[in-house]
Amino acid sequence: MADIIRLLPDSVANQIAAGEVIQRPASVIKELVENSIDAGATEIHVVVKDAGKTLIQVTDNGSGMSATDARMAFERHATSKIKAADDLFHILTKGFRGEALASIAAIAHVELRSRQANAELGTLVQIEGSRFVKQEAIANPQGSTFSIRNLFYNTPARRKFLKPDSAELRLIVTEVQRIALSHTEVNIKLYHNDSEMLHLQSSNLRQRIVALFGKAINKELIGINTDTTLMKIHGFVGKPQDAKKRSGDQYFFVNNRYFKSSYFHKAVINAYEPIMAHGLFPSYFIYIEIDPDEIDVNIHPTKTEINFANKDTLFQIIETIVKEALGKFNITPSMDFGDHGYLELPNEHAPGEITIPSAGIDPNYNPFNQHSNSSYQPSSKWAKGQTDGWESFYKDFENQTYNEDQYEIPEPEPQQQRLPLESPVPKNHVHAQNFYQLKNKYILTTVKSGLMMIDQRRAHERILYEYYLNTIQSGATAMQANLYPSPISLAPDDAIILRELIPQLRSAGFDIAETALNLFIINASPANLPFSEADKFLLSLIERYKYYKTDLSLELKEKTAISLAQCSAISNGQSLSQAEMQTILDNLFACQNPNYTPDGKTVMVIIETDEIETKFQ
Numbered sequence: 021m022a023d024i025i026r027l028l029p030d031s032v033a034n035q036i037a038a039g040e041v042i043q044r045p046a047s048v049i050k051e052l053v054e055n056s057i058d059a060g061a062t063e064i065h066v067v068v069k070d071a072g073k074t075l076i077q078v079t080d081n082g083s084g085m086s087a088t089d090a091r092m093a094f095e096r097h098a099t100s101k102i103k104a105a106d107d108l109f110h111i112l113t114k115g116f117r118g119e120a121l122a123s124i125a126a127i128a129h130v131e132l133r134s135r136q137a138n139a140e141l142g143t144l145v146q147i148e149g150s151r152f153v154k155q156e157a158i159a160n161p162q163g164s165t166f167s168i169r170n171l172f173y174n175t176p177a178r179r180k181f182l183k184p185d186s187a188e189l190r191l192i193v194t195e196v197q198r199i200a201l202s203h204t205e206v207n208i209k210l211y212h213n214d215s216e217m218l219h220l221q222s223s224n225l226r227q228r229i230v231a232l233f234g235k236a237i238n239k240e241l242i243g244i245n246t247d248t249t250l251m252k253i254h255g256f257v258g259k260p261q262d263a264k265k266r267s268g269d270q271y272f273f274v275n276n277r278y279f280k281s282s283y284f285h286k287a288v289i290n291a292y293e294p295i296m297a298h299g300l301f302p303s304y305f306i307y308i309e310i311d312p313d314e315i316d317v318n319i320h321p322t323k324t325e326i327n328f329a330n331k332d333t334l335f336q337i338i339e340t341i342v343k344e345a346l347g348k349f350n351i352t353p354s355m356d357f358g359d360h361g362y363l364e365l366p367n368e369h370a371p372g373e374i375t376i377p378s379a380g381i382d383p384n385y386n387p388f389n390q391h392s393n394s395s396y397q398p399s400s401k402w403a404k405g406q407t408d409g410w411e412s413f414y415k416d417f418e419n420q421t422y423n424e425d426q427y428e429i430p431e432p433e434p435q436q437q438r439l440p441l442e443s444p445v446p447k448n449h450v451h452a453q454n455f456y457q458l459k460n461k462y463i464l465t466t467v468k469s470g471l472m473m474i475d476q477r478r479a480h481e482r483i484l485y486e487y488y489l490n491t492i493q494s495g496a497t498a499m500q501a502n503l504y505p506s507p508i509s510l511a512p513d514d515a516i517i518l519r520e521l522i523p524q525l526r527s528a529g530f531d532i533a534e535t536a537l538n539l540f541i542i543n544a545s546p547a548n549l550p551f552s553e554a555d556k557f558l559l560s561l562i563e564r565y566k567y568y569k570t571d572l573s574l575e576l577k578e579k580t581a582i583s584l585a586q587c588s589a590i591s592n593g594q595s596l597s598q599a600e601m602q603t604i605l606d607n608l609f610a611c612q613n614p615n616y617t618p619d620g621k622t623v624m625v626i627i628e629t630d631e632i633e634t635k636f637q
Contacts, residue, residue, distance in 0.1 A: 042123050044182060045072025045171060046191040051120035052166050053199050056080035057206065061163065062222070066196060067211045071188035073179070076168040084136040084163050087143040091155055094130075094147055096122045126150045127178070128171045134164040149174045186520050193217065193512045197232055198278040201271060201305065204228040210512075216537060218512055229256065229305060233269065234509040234538070240303060244345045248337060250330060251310040257288070257342055258303035259349075260296040264563055269303040274315060276307075279326045287335045291342035306338065455601040461592040463601050470629040476604060477592050478623045483607045484585035485618040492527040492577050499529050499544040506542040507535075508555045514562050515540075521565065524580040530554075560587045582618045 042048055049066060056064050059082025069075040085093065096119065124130060125147040135142030142160030146153040172179035182188060189212060200208050200220050204227075210218035220231055230238050241256040258269075270288075272279055284306075292302050316327040328334055456464040463474040510518060515538040522532050529546030545554040564583040596604070608614045608623070615623055 042120075042127065044191060045076060045188055046195045048072065048076050048124055048128075048168055048171065049078065049192055050195045050199070051124065052076070052078040052168075053196065053208075055120070056082055056164070057199065057203055059083045059164065061206065063207050065209045065211070068189075068192060069213055071185035071212070072168075072192060073171055073182065073185070073188070074169065076171070077165065079163065079165040081161075081163040084139070084142070085132075085134040086136060086139070087155070087157070090132055090134050090143045090145050091152075093132075094121050094125045094145070094152075122150075124168060127175055128173065129169040131167040131169075132164065133158060133160050133167075135160040135162055137162050186516060190513045190516050193516065197512070198271070200232060201225075201228060202273050202276040202278055217515075219537065225305070225307075226256070233511040234514075236509065237303070242345050242349050244306070244341050246337065246341045250314070250333060251308055251337070253306065253308055253337065253341060255306045256304065257306070257345055260292055260300075260302060260346070263292070263296055263300035263302040265300060266563055266566055267301045270301065271305045272308070273306070274308040274310060274326060275312060277317065277326075278324065280324050281326075283331065284335060284338055287338040288342055290339050291346065295346065304342075308334070455598055455605075457596055457601070459593075460595050463596070463604065465605070467626060469626060470632060471627045472624060473627065474605070474608070474624045475592075475622075476594075476596065476601075477589050478617045478621055479604050479608045479614075480589040481585045481617050482611055482614060482623055483604070484588050485581050486611050488528060488584045489578065489581040491529075492524055492581055494527075499531060500547045501531070501544040502542075506555050508540050508542060508558060510538050510540065510562075512538055517562050517565055518558070521561075521580055524577055528580065528584060530558075532558075557587055578618070585618065 042051070045068065049068070049072065053064055053066065056078060059080060061080035061082035063081045065077075065079045067075065067077040067079075121130075126149060128149075130145075130147045132145040133142060141157045143155060144158045144160075145155045172182075183191075192212075193210070196208065196210050196218060200206070200218075204225055205222050206220075207222055208218060208220045209216065218232075220228065223231065226238070226241060229241065237258075240258040240262040242259060243254075243256055245254045246252070255273075270285060272281055272284055288302070288304055288306070296302065310328075314329045454465070457476075458464055458473070461476060463476050463479070465472050465474075515534075518532070518540060519534070522530075525532060529544070530542065531544035533541050533543060535541050542554050542558070545557075561583045564586050565579060617623060
């Protein structure tokens with residue numbers, strides 16, 4: 021039988037390595053900027069076009085390379101960082117594998133211009149798809165400039181699976197943020213399609229965090245600092261009241277290298293657990309300095325996973341110092357049993373006779389009698405609370421006569437392809453005029469086949485989603501202008517999202533303008549939204565919008581409508597009057613698909629009469 025095992029050509033081997041190291045444009049930027057850091061650069065400029073698909077250019081003022089090194093750098097496993105196997109356990113630099121440049125050159129058109137400080141001339145190297153094109157001497161300032169064009173030009177399948185430009189750009193910003201947070205002494209600029217996105221000056225850690233995530237985060241930061249025989253830990257953690265419903269602003273660094281760790285994340289969450297609601301994520305920026313012999317950074321091609329020799333000890337230290345920081349700044353609730361803070365009650369009362377309080381009782385009232393006489397007055401809390409200005413959207417049903425045939429549940433429309441098409445509820449008719457609230461969360465009413473239960477928040481979400489979607493598509497929302505426009509400062513990745521949303525938000529009634537880098541002004545907001553809440557609403561909208569960024573089945577208009585609905589919907593735990601519950605049901609059954617929320621959650625269920633009767637057998 022003939023031999024079948026053979027060596028792969030270098031070009032193929034490099035493309036395979038590229039699949040591990042270079043996954044997208046952000047991966048290229050990570051490798052190149054880290055190389056600039058290792059070269060001692062204090063100025064780094066990153067230029068990208070079309071989210072890096074057309075051009076990635078990284079320029080630094082580092083040590084530069086000689087003509088020989090510039091050529092050798094593109095060979096596989098060529099590195100200046102290690103010489104022997106033992107060096108892998110003493111690594112303090114970023115790149116050391118010697119695979120990055122070879123992998124990049126295998127899947128793109130690459131040009132390198134570099135000059136060392138003591139050299140009169142620099143060198144130019146051009147490589148296309150692992151094929152050496154030319155090398156020549158040129159005039160060049162000290163440092164290096166890498167230009168990467170037509171990424172994945174020879175691997176179209178890889179290019180096809182890249183995300184839209186806005187999503188790829190957010191990933192690029194994320195990578196630059198991680199490096200900027202680990203090297204605050206370096207000046208970094210980021211440009212996209214000739215627009216400046218980041219301009220970071222050398223600063224301390226707090227200033228760098230504020231520059232990246234906006235001025236609002238400054239008041240959230242609580243410092244941590246400890247020095248043990250095993251390691252040093254410093255950084256900042258956020259206040260629990262500022263925690264978000266999504267993860268994202270959580271950063272671990274070891275020896276100025278970003279890494280991910282669900283294990284150490286659990287240590288932080290344990291510290292917050294007694295004082296923070298479940299499902300929220302606090303911000304934190306935790307820096308660990310440790311002997312490189314105690315860690316292994318060579319367990320993953322992207323070097324974002326790290327093994328620690330004493331991870332259990334480090335877990336306990338992280339949990340302890342975060343708890344101490346929260347307690348030191350009076351975040352953790354405490355009890356004081358001293359007598360200096362007791363509540364003093366007056367001994368005297370106002371003159372006059374003391375009257376016994378009385379309560380009006382209707383002895384003939386029967387909650388199960390539809391026609392019983394009740395002195396109940398509908399509460400206006402819902403109308404005056406979260407639904408200010410919705411009068412144009414919700415009709416007043418307080419004096420409406422009820423018709424048991426008006427609640428026929430329609431089947432879902434066929435165009436809602438991403439939702440289940442079969443309704444779990446058969447066609448029924450509400451034949452009772454009374455509604456009941458269970459735990460201020462569910463609306464209960466009887467139908468011909470049994471008992472209907474409706475989740476009030478999900479129902480409101482479905483109503484608002486269809487309202488906002490129609491509004492955005494028609495552009496018919498009324499705006500309210502404000503005499504003093506409200507400024508809002510955003511982190512770069514959040515600013516990318518808001519820029520993407522502005523056209524849709526304008527259709528929904530917002531007038532938003534960017535006046536400076538990542539600084540926006542809210543000139544007007546929808547007439548049904550209190551202007552004082554517009555900035556908070558937009559921040560919440562951005563957070564919720566991030567949840568749907570990977571759902572390619574949703575168009576931008578639908579994403580915006582979903583996020584607006586989720587931000588505006590009434591909360592569970594809110595008491596509703598009979599008229600308010602009636603309004604929700606009437607508007608819900610006028611929807612195209614009342615059975616499910618826009619993201620596919622069940623809005624209503626019916627407990628059949630037969631099922632109820634079995635409980636009493």
